[in-house]
Amino acid sequence: MPVRNRPELLPGTLEMMILKTLSIGTNHGYGIARRIRQVSEDVLRVEEGSLYPALHRLEKRGLVASDWRRSESNRRAKYYRLTPRGRRRLTAETASWNQLAEAVGKVMSARLVQEA
């Protein structure tokens, strides 16, 4: 069931999720989008086309690399893979994200008492 009010992604989170998805293995753009949709249980179904500018920026910065191959459907597809630099960036981004999520989670789950 489609989610009408999907949360908007924070800046940089799409690139972080692409890196995370590619850390599992090489994939093409459509495969990356499909995996993000599946893992996020349709909550984070972003406009799939926006994946490509993000992918191309990552490739330009040397965080991912690509080559053209035949897909499972025997069509010519561009496959992306994580570079060593991309893996180091993912490690740093993951630590930073966890710290942020934990801090935000603490605030949101705290029982705040209004000051008199």
Added chain:
Amino acid sequence: MAVADIVRSIFGAPDPRPPERIARDIDDELAFHLGELERDLVEAGASPDDARARAVERFGDPARIRRQCERIAMEDSVMLQKVNFVLMIVVLVGLGAVGAQVVITQRFNTLALQAITADLANMKFEARAAERSSGLSGGAPPGNAQKRDPLDLLEPGLWRQAQPGGLMHSDGAYLAILARDDVENLTGFPSGTLTIPRHEPAYELTFLATGAKNLVIKAIDDGGASGLPHREGRWVMTNGLLILNLGEVAPDGGPIMLVRVPE
């Protein structure tokens, strides 16, 4: 991090593909995504038309995304063009600054040289005019008048030490170069008394400037060595030096110049 990595992280890696190849690759990549999406939707039960419409809805505007991707691909070349342009400007400005410095220095040197040359030429002209009007060179041999122009003595020539404080030119002219303590008896100017203690025989000159460049030697006490009458002379103040041309009063009959060296 290597310099190449820093440059790459800032500007991105240059894309070696020609622009038309970049555009075709982007088209192929986006078409693959839309084709796969349509195929999955059809497999899930949608009609081909419905699957195509829903695929575009989920994907977004392919033309807009294509433009975004092309812009990213061209960013490096545009950025490199900008960097190259800025570097070229910096190099040109640097070369221009160096060139301007050289031109200004040469111009300054040329002007300074011209000023010195003009000054010397003016001095020579005035000296000759003064000598013609005063008859200072009248007693000199005809062939020596030009050679013994006192101001010519300032130019490089064959000089040898004649005696303390003096130089003898190969032409026989004598140049007395006086330090300040040598002219301590110079009691004033334009009139005064000048003593040359190291000169042998010692000179004591009493003179009076009579015009802008001329003076009258009122008395010469040289112990009777020269036996020459008092004559008119000429003075020049230039470059901090007081140059007195006393005419034909030197023992050898040539002109003598007394140069007061500034402190």
